[in-house]
Amino acid sequence: MRIGELATRAGVSVRALRYYEEQGLLVSERSSGGQRHYPESAVERVWLIRQLYAAGLASRSIVDLMPCVENGQVTPELLGRLSAERSRIEDRIGELVKARDKLDSVITLAAKAAHEGKPCPR
Incomplete structure (x- = not known):
């Protein structure tokens, strides 16, 4: 498929696809006229790239993760890096939960003040 069709099907811009290629995340074949052509599997690959x-x-x-995803090849170093990334994401989730809880408290106070006709507490 051509780049425009892949962009549409994967829900990304053509510019994003070109960037993914520059980063070595996505590979296309070129026609004699220089147009990019992608296999059907590129749609799922782009979805995975976006999720990551x-x-x-x-x-x-x-880029380092893709061989593991594609054919199961993993090194102890890669496994360690992936575990560290997972820990980082877990920490971030904890921070987001705290921020959400704080926002819930502010919303509760603001709603109570509005119900009582008072200004929001500072």
Whole structure:
């Protein structure tokens, strides 16, 4: 499929796909006219790349992870890096939960003040 179709099907911009190629995350074949062509499997690969980016992984980490995803190849070093990334994500989740809980407290106070016709507490 051509780059525009992949972008549409994967829900990303053409620019993002070009960036993924620059980073070594995605590979295309070129036609004689220089147009990029991707296999059907590229859609799932782009979804995975987006999920890993959303989890906070850097391009370099994702590149290193791909052989493991594609064919099960893993080294002890890669396993250690993946475990460290998972720990980092767990820490981030904890921070987000604390922020959500604090926001819930502020919302409760603001709603109570609004119900009583008072200004929001500071």
